[in-house]
Amino acid sequence: MTETLDPAAPEPIKLTRKDFVADAEVRWCPGCGDYSILAQTQKVMPDFGVPKENIVFISGIGCSGRLPYYMNTYGFHSIHGRAATLATGLKSARPDLMVWVITGDGDALSIGGNHFLHSMRRNVDFTMIMHNNRIYGLTKGQTSPTSEFGKRTKSTPMGSIDRPVMPLTLALAAEATFVARTVDTHTEHLARTLEKAGRHRGASFVEVLQNCNIFNDGAWRDFTERDVRDDRMLVLEHGKPLIFGKDRDKGIRLRGLHPEVVTIGRDGVTEADLLVHDQHAEDPYLALILSRMFWPEFPVPVGVLRDVERPTHSDLVDAQIEQAKATSGEGDLAKVLLSGETWTVA
Amino acid sequence: MTTTESVEHDVQLLDRVTIRFAGDSGDGMQLTGTQFTRTAAVFGNDISTFPDYPAEIRAPAGSLPGVSGFQISFSASDIHTPGDAPDVLVAMNPAALKTNVGDLPAGGAVIVNADAFTPGNLGKAAYATNPLTDGSLKQYNVFEVPISTLNANALEGLDMTSKQVDLTKNFFALGLMFWLYERSMEPTLAWIEQKFGKRPVVAEANRRALRAGYAFGETTEMFHTTYRVPKAKLPPGVYRNITGNEATALGFLAASKAAKRDLFYGSYPITPATDILHQLAGYKSFGVRTFQAEDEIAAIGATIGAAYGGALALTGTSGPGVALKTEAMGLAVMTELPLVIVNVQRAGPSTGLPTKVEQADLFQAVFGRNGECPMPVVAPATPAECFTFAVEASRIALKYMTPVLYLSDAFIGNGAEPWRVPSVDELPDISVPNAVKGDTTFLPYGRDPETLSRPWAIPGTPGLEHRIGGLEKLDGLGTVNYDADNHHRMTVFRRDKVAGIAKDIPDQDIFGPESGDLLMVGWGSTYGALRSAAERLQAEGKSVSHAHVRYLFPFPANLGAMLKRFRTVLVPELNLGQLSFVIRGTYLVDALSYGRVRGKPFRISEIVDEADRILAGGR
Numbered sequence: 001m002t003e004t005l006d007p008a009a010p011e012p013i014k015l016t017r018k019d020f021v022a023d024a025e026v027r028w029c030p031g032c033g034d035y036s037i038l039a040q041t042q043k044v045m046p047d048f049g050v051p052k053e054n055i056v057f058i059s060g061i062g063c064s065g066r067l068p069y070y071m072n073t074y075g076f077h078s079i080h081g082r083a084a085t086l087a088t089g090l091k092s093a094r095p096d097l098m099v100w101v102i103t104g105d106g107d108a109l110s111i112g113g114n115h116f117l118h119s120m121r122r123n124v125d126f127t128m129i130m131h132n133n134r135i136y137g138l139t140k141g142q143t144s145p146t147s148e149f150g151k152r153t154k155s156t157p158m159g160s161i162d163r164p165v166m167p168l169t170l171a172l173a174a175e176a177t178f179v180a181r182t183v184d185t186h187t188e189h190l191a192r193t194l195e196k197a198g199r200h201r202g203a204s205f206v207e208v209l210q211n212c213n214i215f216n217d218g219a220w221r222d223f224t225e226r227d228v229r230d231d232r233m234l235v236l237e238h239g240k241p242l243i244f245g246k247d248r249d250k251g252i253r254l255r256g257l258h259p260e261v262v263t264i265g266r267d268g269v270t271e272a273d274l275l276v277h278d279q280h281a282e283d284p285y286l287a288l289i290l291s292r293m294f295w296p297e298f299p300v301p302v303g304v305l306r307d308v309e310r311p312t313h314s315d316l317v318d319a320q321i322e323q324a325k326a327t328s329g330e331g332d333l334a335k336v337l338l339s340g341e342t343w344t345v346a
Numbered sequence: 347m348t349t350t351e352s353v354e355h356d357v358q359l360l361d362r363v364t365i366r367f368a369g370d371s372g373d374g375m376q377l378t379g380t381q382f383t384r385t386a387a388v389f390g391n392d393i394s395t396f397p398d399y400p401a402e403i404r405a406p407a408g409s410l411p412g413v414s415g416f417q418i419s420f421s422a423s424d425i426h427t428p429g430d431a432p433d434v435l436v437a438m439n440p441a442a443l444k445t446n447v448g449d450l451p452a453g454g455a456v457i458v459n460a461d462a463f464t465p466g467n468l469g470k471a472a473y474a475t476n477p478l479t480d481g482s483l484k485q486y487n488v489f490e491v492p493i494s495t496l497n498a499n500a501l502e503g504l505d506m507t508s509k510q511v512d513l514t515k516n517f518f519a520l521g522l523m524f525w526l527y528e529r530s531m532e533p534t535l536a537w538i539e540q541k542f543g544k545r546p547v548v549a550e551a552n553r554r555a556l557r558a559g560y561a562f563g564e565t566t567e568m569f570h571t572t573y574r575v576p577k578a579k580l581p582p583g584v585y586r587n588i589t590g591n592e593a594t595a596l597g598f599l600a601a602s603k604a605a606k607r608d609l610f611y612g613s614y615p616i617t618p619a620t621d622i623l624h625q626l627a628g629y630k631s632f633g634v635r636t637f638q639a640e641d642e643i644a645a646i647g648a649t650i651g652a653a654y655g656g657a658l659a660l661t662g663t664s665g666p667g668v669a670l671k672t673e674a675m676g677l678a679v680m681t682e683l684p685l686v687i688v689n690v691q692r693a694g695p696s697t698g699l700p701t702k703v704e705q706a707d708l709f710q711a712v713f714g715r716n717g718e719c720p721m722p723v724v725a726p727a728t729p730a731e732c733f734t735f736a737v738e739a740s741r742i743a744l745k746y747m748t749p750v751l752y753l754s755d756a757f758i759g760n761g762a763e764p765w766r767v768p769s770v771d772e773l774p775d776i777s778v779p780n781a782v783k784g785d786t787t788f789l790p791y792g793r794d795p796e797t798l799s800r801p802w803a804i805p806g807t808p809g810l811e812h813r814i815g816g817l818e819k820l821d822g823l824g825t826v827n828y829d830a831d832n833h834h835r836m837t838v839f840r841r842d843k844v845a846g847i848a849k850d851i852p853d854q855d856i857f858g859p860e861s862g863d864l865l866m867v868g869w870g871s872t873y874g875a876l877r878s879a880a881e882r883l884q885a886e887g888k889s890v891s892h893a894h895v896r897y898l899f900p901f902p903a904n905l906g907a908m909l910k911r912f913r914t915v916l917v918p919e920l921n922l923g924q925l926s927f928v929i930r931g932t933y934l935v936d937a938l939s940y941g942r943v944r945g946k947p948f949r950i951s952e953i954v955d956e957a958d959r960i961l962a963g964g965r
């Protein structure tokens with residue numbers, strides 16, 4: 001998964017973070033998690049070696065939707081929920097471009113839910129970064145598809161009666177070939193995850209747990225704060241057993257179809273009993289189990305749940321075009337105009 | 347039938363014949379009609395067709411809603427419509443007879459499949475008594491042919507179930523009609539070989555059915571006359587038969603060549619536009635990228651994405667789909683990207699009558715978006731014109747960096763006529779350059795002083811990295827901007843850019859005198875009925891002219907002055923007065939409306955009657 005994204009480039013392009021900073025005043029609320037996502041995005045961009053004119057950021061509507069304005073690349077701030085559709089068309093017409101889709105929990109999973117599903121199953125070669133703050137921020141605080149059941153917001157004064165969806169489970173069910181989760185404040189992990197997602201060929205989905213300090217402050221605080229995160233989060237590493245905890249003494253074991261938290265060294269549990277992470281597994285079972293684990297029943301998994309290779313949408317589009325040309329030759333307009341039965345009037 | 351000459355006692359020479367094939371939607375009437383059309387077209391007649399089929403794929407067999415019809419008019423002279431009324435009705439069952447016989451003039455011929463007139467089928471068609479025996483058809487010339495039985499006899503010995511045998515009876519009817527109108531069976535026999543060659547039994551069954559029908563005509567004493575419709579005198583050239591949807595697909599394929607850009611077509615299946623997707627999906631060897639999206643919104647979203655990437659991008663749908671695309675159309679107006687939205691209109695509102703014609707999406711096209719959101723609107727008038735207007739819509743989109751609405755409809759989309767195939771050299775050059783980095787600061791919303799269009803700076807162009815989107819942008823620089831005066835200025839730019847297209851389109855033409863008592867103004871698929879009506883009225887010495895508008899927004903520059911040179915302006919259209927409303931609003935002209943929404947094209951006679959009523963002082 002480390003192929004060069006621009007094989008035609010004559011020489012490696014040396015860009016820095018600064019090259020990706022647009023000349024535009026950033027207008028998110030002070031303290032918003034989006035600042036961190038923007039900063040890490042700008043930071044990892046030079047690592048891909050892709051000229052910035054070949055990079056496109058496409059967003060929908062919501063606070064996250066402003067991000068393309070701050071990237072000194074090509075950018076398109078589209079309409080609510082539809083960024084994935086523009087990215088699909090752009091990538092189909094221009095497979096040479098590196099495309100990023102910036103979205104939020106409302107944009108991707110509510111109004112854009114249908115496009116989320118279908119762009120993932122098509123394996124469109126883009127990277128979708130979903131800022132998940134469990135709230136509608138730009139409209140000043142209404143329940144979102146990831147808000148907790150019972151959440152009191154301006155639109156749900158007696159508590160939300162809708163059950164939240166689990167974005168990673170949805171992405172896996174939609175056949176996404178790269179699925180990962182990270183946290184806005186865990187900057188190093190965030191940068192590393194964005195880089196892996198960007199290098200993946202095919203539909204990459206990254207859920208970034210993000211704080212909205214105005215309308216949903218402390219959205220993920222229970223397990224992301226520095227003092228508790230080691231015990232309440234599970235950092236996934238390919239090929240390694242699922243171990244977590246400040247003392248690295250807790251793990252995840254499978255009992256029947258269910259994961260359970262165990263303590264290494266207690267009740268005869270050893271490291272060998274633990275589930276071993278395999279992000280490249282073709283079948284999605286392990287990834288699906290991980291995607292369902294959440295605080296407080298389980299530590300919250302972060303990192304890459306799934307990373308498998310499949311032909312991308314534009315690979316398949318191009319292959320059919322090539323096949324058609326190989327079979328019947330380059331299209332001849334004059335011939336097609338005269339196809340079917342013709343007759344001549346003298 | 348207009349008898350022009352009788353050459354011998356058993357052959358009559360006719361100028362024009364209109365046949366309607368009607369049967370159950372499972373009876374293959376569309377195929378039968380199409381085969382007759384091909385044969386007549388290849389022979390050299392002028393033709394015009396009107397396929398009329400139910401929305402249900404298979405309504406209950408034998409029921410009234412399940413009747414499917416196909417009308418073809420073929421002629422030795424230039425014709426504009428598929429005929430007001432059929433001369434001959436071929437009815438494959440009682441339901442088909444019941445729903446169609448009313449359109450037949452007295453003396454018209456009815457050929458029925460007598461085998462289908464069973465008590466059960468009569469009941470399904472709500473006939474209390476058998477119309478073949480109760481005298482209710484006495485004003486017609488009825489031919490009772492036991493088509494099912496004769497066909498089954500002809501197919502005896504083939505390894506087929508009786509149900510499979512029955513499915514071929516439409517070709518028996520077709521064979522009979524070929525004999526009656528002196529048509530060759532060869533084109534259809536060739537088609538059978540091509541279509542069923544790999545299934546010899548099916549091919550043989552269809553061949554036998556066709557020949558049996560033909561032979562029945564020859565040997566029976568039922569028919570005393572056959573009819574001959576000579577070739578039409580069309581302008582020289584190579585011709586083919588074409589439907590509007592076929593011409594639309596071909597037109598955009600040609601536009602992609604004329605624009606030197608790959609074609610992208612994003613669409614979601616919807617009647618009656620789906621055929622365009624089917625056809626373009628077959629042009630992969632041209633580099634055409636078709637995308638069957640998850641919904642109408644995704645279809646236009648992807649189209650906008652492809653346009654942003656530099657493709658000639660279009661999306662196609664029908665009215666309900668346009669409703670869903672509306673927000674994205676606003677985005678395309680705001681980001682000033684070139685794309686074409688094809689609307690093959692059908693009867694609405696909502697799901698309406700999905701397979702029937704209507705022109706009631708004009709308001710939607712011109713006004714149907716939030717904000718001040720101007721978008722050019724063009725409408726081809728005939729199936730063949732769908733080709734030229736596909737190229738023209740693309741030209742306008744590319745030159746003016748704007749989405750363009752292309753209004754076709756179910757009638758011209760499915761209807762066919764002979765088309766003189768243009769040569770590739772006749773195509774205009776509609777290519778436009780991509781923006782490249784210059785010496786000065788790049789202005790994504792800088793404007794060409796003549797067209798007011800902004801530069802098309804596609805991703806991948808070094809040095810032109812910029813951001814666009816649905817938020818209002820600063821004049822020139824294109825950064826997000828909330829300034830009040832800037833918004834007003836940008837809104838006026840968008841309006842003036844589209845309005846300015848009026849300087850770049852042909853003047854409105856007129857059929858008949860430049861001034862007079864009555865000007866009939868139409869648009870879209872009503873062209874044939876209006877032109878034929880005008881011909882008839884002019885032949886009667888009446889002061890009537892006809893202007894058919896292809897550019898609905900903006901209007902041609904001379905249209906307003908033209909309207910004012912007539913005492914009365916009448917706007918017949920298949921809606922309740924939308925173009926007349928726009929004309930009144932635009933020109934302060936007292937345009938009268940004649941609107942009908944019956945899911946059918948106009949009859950020439952009703953336009954003539956309405957014009958006569960107006961000429962006599964009616965309102």
